[in-house]
Amino acid sequence: MKPIATTRSVTGIPTGRLAIWWVITSEIVIFGGLLASYIMHRLGHEEWAGYAAHTNTLAGGTNTFVLLTSSLTIVLAHKAAEAGDGRKAFRFIWCTIFGGLTFLVIKSLEWTAEIKAGYTITTNNFWSFYYTAAGLHGLHVIAGMIIMGIISFQARRNKELQRVELIGLYWHFVDLVWIFLFPLLYIAK
Amino acid sequence: MSNASSPDSAHTGAHDEAHHHEESFFHKYLWSTDHKMIAMQYLFTGMAMALIGGFMAYAFRMQLAYPGEHVPGFGIVSPTEYNALVTNHGTIMIFWVAMPVLIAAFGNYLIPLMLGCDDMVFPRINRLSYQIFLISALILIASFFVPGGGFGGAWTAYPPLSSKAIYNLTPLGQTMWMVAVAVEFVAFLLGGINFITTAMNSRAPGMKMFDIPMVIWMIVIASILFLASVGPLVAGAVMLIFDQTLGTAFFDPNRGGDPVLWQHLFWFFGHPEVYVVLLPAMGIVAEIITVFARKKLFGYKTVFYTTLATGILSFFVWAHHQFVSGIDPRMANIFTVTTVLISVPLAEMCFVYIATLYGGAIRLTTPMLWALAFLGEFLIGGVTGIFLGASGADIYLHDSYFVLAHFHYTFFPIAIIGVFAGLTMWYPKMFGRMMNETWGKIHFWLTIIPFNLIFIPLFVLGMGGQHRRIYNYEHFPELAGESMQDLRILATAALIVMLVSQAIFLFNFFGSMKAGKKAGRNPWRANTLEWVTASPPGHGNFHPMPEVYRGPYEYSHPDREEDYWPQNEPPN
Numbered sequence: 001m002k003p004i005a006t007t008r009s010v011t012g013i014p015t016g017r018l019a020i021w022w023v024i025t026s027e028i029v030i031f032g033g034l035l036a037s038y039i040m041h042r043l044g045h046e047e048w049a050g051y052a053a054h055t056n057t058l059a060g061g062t063n064t065f066v067l068l069t070s071s072l073t074i075v076l077a078h079k080a081a082e083a084g085d086g087r088k089a090f091r092f093i094w095c096t097i098f099g100g101l102t103f104l105v106i107k108s109l110e111w112t113a114e115i116k117a118g119y120t121i122t123t124n125n126f127w128s129f130y131y132t133a134a135g136l137h138g139l140h141v142i143a144g145m146i147i148m149g150i151i152s153f154q155a156r157r158n159k160e161l162q163r164v165e166l167i168g169l170y171w172h173f174v175d176l177v178w179i180f181l182f183p184l185l186y187i188a189k
Numbered sequence: 190m191s192n193a194s195s196p197d198s199a200h201t202g203a204h205d206e207a208h209h210h211e212e213s214f215f216h217k218y219l220w221s222t223d224h225k226m227i228a229m230q231y232l233f234t235g236m237a238m239a240l241i242g243g244f245m246a247y248a249f250r251m252q253l254a255y256p257g258e259h260v261p262g263f264g265i266v267s268p269t270e271y272n273a274l275v276t277n278h279g280t281i282m283i284f285w286v287a288m289p290v291l292i293a294a295f296g297n298y299l300i301p302l303m304l305g306c307d308d309m310v311f312p313r314i315n316r317l318s319y320q321i322f323l324i325s326a327l328i329l330i331a332s333f334f335v336p337g338g339g340f341g342g343a344w345t346a347y348p349p350l351s352s353k354a355i356y357n358l359t360p361l362g363q364t365m366w367m368v369a370v371a372v373e374f375v376a377f378l379l380g381g382i383n384f385i386t387t388a389m390n391s392r393a394p395g396m397k398m399f400d401i402p403m404v405i406w407m408i409v410i411a412s413i414l415f416l417a418s419v420g421p422l423v424a425g426a427v428m429l430i431f432d433q434t435l436g437t438a439f440f441d442p443n444r445g446g447d448p449v450l451w452q453h454l455f456w457f458f459g460h461p462e463v464y465v466v467l468l469p470a471m472g473i474v475a476e477i478i479t480v481f482a483r484k485k486l487f488g489y490k491t492v493f494y495t496t497l498a499t500g501i502l503s504f505f506v507w508a509h510h511q512f513v514s515g516i517d518p519r520m521a522n523i524f525t526v527t528t529v530l531i532s533v534p535l536a537e538m539c540f541v542y543i544a545t546l547y548g549g550a551i552r553l554t555t556p557m558l559w560a561l562a563f564l565g566e567f568l569i570g571g572v573t574g575i576f577l578g579a580s581g582a583d584i585y586l587h588d589s590y591f592v593l594a595h596f597h598y599t600f601f602p603i604a605i606i607g608v609f610a611g612l613t614m615w616y617p618k619m620f621g622r623m624m625n626e627t628w629g630k631i632h633f634w635l636t637i638i639p640f641n642l643i644f645i646p647l648f649v650l651g652m653g654g655q656h657r658r659i660y661n662y663e664h665f666p667e668l669a670g671e672s673m674q675d676l677r678i679l680a681t682a683a684l685i686v687m688l689v690s691q692a693i694f695l696f697n698f699f700g701s702m703k704a705g706k707k708a709g710r711n712p713w714r715a716n717t718l719e720w721v722t723a724s725p726p727g728h729g730n731f732h733p734m735p736e737v738y739r740g741p742y743e744y745s746h747p748d749r750e751e752d753y754w755p756q757n758e759p760p761n
Contacts, residue, residue: 033421
């Protein structure tokens with residue numbers, strides 16, 4: 001049973017949504033610190049543009065497309081949840097999970113090729129940042145997929161439908177981080 | 190959107206005596222989602238860690254007073270052990286004592302009670318937060334026993350000392366230390382989000398923004414500061430762990446990295462962190478001063494806005510730790526200005542507290558003594574901070590015992606005096622009985638006097654050029670003189686007196702749980718909501734849930750016979 005505290009809403013914003021925005025705030029600062037460090041280094045090292053030329057823009061671009069599409073499906077899941085249709089939300093959530101999986105598969109192929117070509121996390125600081133930032137982002141993708149899996153089965157039984165919106169907010173954030181990573185790591189050459 | 194009223198009334202009385210059922214020890218003490226029990230878990234873990242941290246201080250202070258001699262209870266302190274002791278003393282006292290006790294324990298205990306709700310908004314996340322915290326503490330303690338011993342690269346962990354085992358000589362300890370700190374941050378992020386959301390969304394009906402007790406404001410603002418500042422250090426921790434274990438070169442200048450980057454990431458968190466622990470202590474003092482001066486807080490909104498100003502400014506002062514790290518002198522100028530500036534809101538806060546005392550009917554109870562001592566001692570810490578904030582003076586004083594004495598004059602009032610103030614204040618609520626006042630006062634004096642006798646000599650030594658983190662000053666002829674050694678022995682002797690005196694507190698704290706006289710609901714005749722309910726509050730806190738009609742500081746109101754006016758008492 002939920003405590004009374006959880007059911008109150010002095011601000012008018014549901015507690016879950018409020019909390020997820022604070023989660024996102026804390027995540028922004030984490031990625032912000034990492035990316036700010038990267039940008040400061042990048043500005044100080046002209047030669048990094050040359051290293052960045054070895055990244056696979058096609059794979060990165062495809063992944064951008066995949067993630068953006070998965071953001072669309074989670075919005076459709078939210079729409080279905082708002083309408084009270086848990087089964088439809090369930091299907092769209094699994095579309096999103098599939099999108100996340102595609103992203104990870106492409107990423108693994110990309111990294112395998114790069115590591116085989118000799119670009120590992122210790123090659124130089126560009127590649128260290130590349131693997132650290134993309135890896136941290138990848139962990140967030142995996143976490144999002146696991147949480148979506150749990151939420152989807154609740155949604156199918158029409159329980160806790162508000163959680164579809166919450167995971168949607170989080171998934172948009174994961175998407176947005178990639179929108180920053182893609183130009184910084186792949187395009188700026 | 191508000192669905193506040195209907196569930197409230199439906200729940201009223203639902204948890205009353207009829208529903209009382211015996212819970213197993215495991216569910217009651219270890220797996221509880223009750224915010225009060227989680228607060229106790231944090232409190233007792235923090236107290237246990239404080240004993241470990243205090244013992245470490247004893248061991249390395251003995252080495253400094255009597256270099257190379259056998260330390261009773263520890264043995265000979267080797268140079269590596271000395272480094273591990275000072276490193277982990279700092280880490281434990283800040284991350285495993287000040288944070289869990291001031292933010293987590295008081296936050297968990299007071300937020301739902303003072304806001305008039307039955308629990309945190311996410312009780313299970315609250316439990317998870319403590320469990321993650323406990324794991325982090327266990328990782329840290331385990332690191333003392335691995336080959337090579339605990340991390341010896343200082344609590345600030347500057348690379349390359351922290352990133353290369355050939356420098357710090359603790360190959361496993363270095364990584365376990367960093368992992369423990371990072372895991373702990375996750376615990377406090379979960380707790381912080383819970384605190385902020387609870388305060389924003391779950392206040393009792395009728396409680397407006399400026400009816401929130403100051404201590405709650407300060408814990409919440411501290412949580413926001415923590416949440417907004419810790420991120421870069423989380424990223425930095427990942428980078429440092431990679432440098433240690435995978436062989437990356439984020440902080441290695443020989444391979445294109447930048448060691449000063451770590452300092453930026455560390456202090457961008459590290460300086461707001463000072464205010465993260467300071468604000469809850471300031472809030473505790475505000476509550477105590479109003480209750481025991483029987484006066485309205487002199488400037489509620491002044492304190493509120495100065496708290497906000499402190500919070501914002503705290504993000505713009507971090508590089509004052511790096512004046513000698515080779516940063517641009519023009520940048521040093523800017524950070525000198527912001528550092529001196531941040532003393533303005535804090536000074537204003539102190540003036541408000543003093544103005545609250547002025548003309549009050551002051552009662553020198555134990556909590557009040559602690560609160561007043563906080564003001565006096567923290568003032569010394571603050572004023573010496575201005576010396577260090579000015580880059581010119583800092584270049585001479587940097588990394589000396591002056592710095593060490595300065596931040597102990599800030600952290601000791603925060604983490605020890607503030608905590609004792611809070612514990613003696615809310616003990617009757619937590620355990621339903623009063624602590625012994627006489628023993629409380631004896632403990633107070635036996636803590637405050639030795640504290641000053643430890644750190645005033647260290648100011649003198651620091652100005653005399655004594656550098657920090659030195660194992661044995663006999664190796665430095667200009668620092669090995671008898672007059673300097675006498676001051677070191679004085680500080681060590683005072684430390685031992687202070688540590689032994691804590692037995693009085695433990696005796697009083699645990700003894701009063703059985704032997705103290707019954708406290709009743711409101712022994713201090715205070716206004717805030719936690720005093721409305723039983724001591725200790727039962728499951729669900731309030732029966733029925735309270736409503737709020739006025740601010741928290743209506744003491745000695747001219748229209749009333751009683752000199753206090755509880756927040757939940759309906760107007761006639």
